[in-house]
Amino acid sequence: MEHGWFLAFDLSILDKQLKDILDQCLSEIILTPLSPEEYAGLCIFIDNLFVIYNDPLLMFRHVITQSMVTALIYQLAAIYLSMERFNLIRHFARSIEITKAFKQALRHNLKTRRPSEFADKMNMTTSYLNDTVRAVTGFPVTYYIQQEMMRETQRLLYYSSLSVKEIGNTIGFEDEKYFNRLFRKVIGISPGAFRKRATYELQK
Numbered sequence: 001m002e003h004g005w006f007l008a009f010d011l012s013i014l015d016k017q018l019k020d021i022l023d024q025c026l027s028e029i030i031l032t033p034l035s036p037e038e039y040a041g042l043c044i045f046i047d048n049l050f051v052i053y054n055d056p057l058l059m060f061r062h063v064i065t066q067s068m069v070t071a072l073i074y075q076l077a078a079i080y081l082s083m084e085r086f087n088l089i090r091h092f093a094r095s096i097e098i099t100k101a102f103k104q105a106l107r108h109n110l111k112t113r114r115p116s117e118f119a120d121k122m123n124m125t126t127s128y129l130n131d132t133v134r135a136v137t138g139f140p141v142t143y144y145i146q147q148e149m150m151r152e153t154q155r156l157l158y159y160s161s162l163s164v165k166e167i168g169n170t171i172g173f174e175d176e177k178y179f180n181r182l183f184r185k186v187i188g189i190s191p192g193a194f195r196k197r198a199t200y201e202l203q204k
Helices: 016-023 036-052 063-091 092-110 116-123 126-137 141-159 164-171 176-187 189-203
Strands: none
Touching: 016 063, 016 189, 036 063, 063 164, 092 126, 092 141, 116 126, 116 141, 126 141, 141 164, 141 176, 141 189, 164 176, 176 189
8 A cells, every 4th residue: 555644844943044945946846756765764764753743752852853854854855956956957047047036026925916916026027927937837826826825824824813814814815705715725625624623733
């Protein structure tokens, strides 16, 4: 039987250098083949992380878990960036520069929701920005805008006491029903169900 892992974590636990590295990643998804040695090493590491995370009696469990997650992400980032560089050889340097600039602008302008607003700030047409980002990463500008909004929504659902409606307003959605539908479409469950699950995990 095949099995795999899903790892979700708050970016605040990562150090600045690793955050900067992740910010430079252009594609959201890259299928990366692993050598037998890489696969075996990651399996052992993740299995140990899982054991520590689930041991409530272990002293310094949270600190150890945080350190191990950071170490794991560094390992994955190294593999990811190596494959990304290989995949980006076919793209012009200007296209890569534009895509990086867009993703950095997105991180710092969460309430900017229209591709045209980013295009205006970058002094180019919306279609050119969208075509460039899609060519480099495989996804359009709107995909990244939605993903960034949903990441911030998850963070607020997890750590704040704001209501779902208040979170929607904070992110920039006045229509609560549309906000709920978009969250369910992107994340797979409703905001309320996500918060309920997050509350349970915090109480473990």
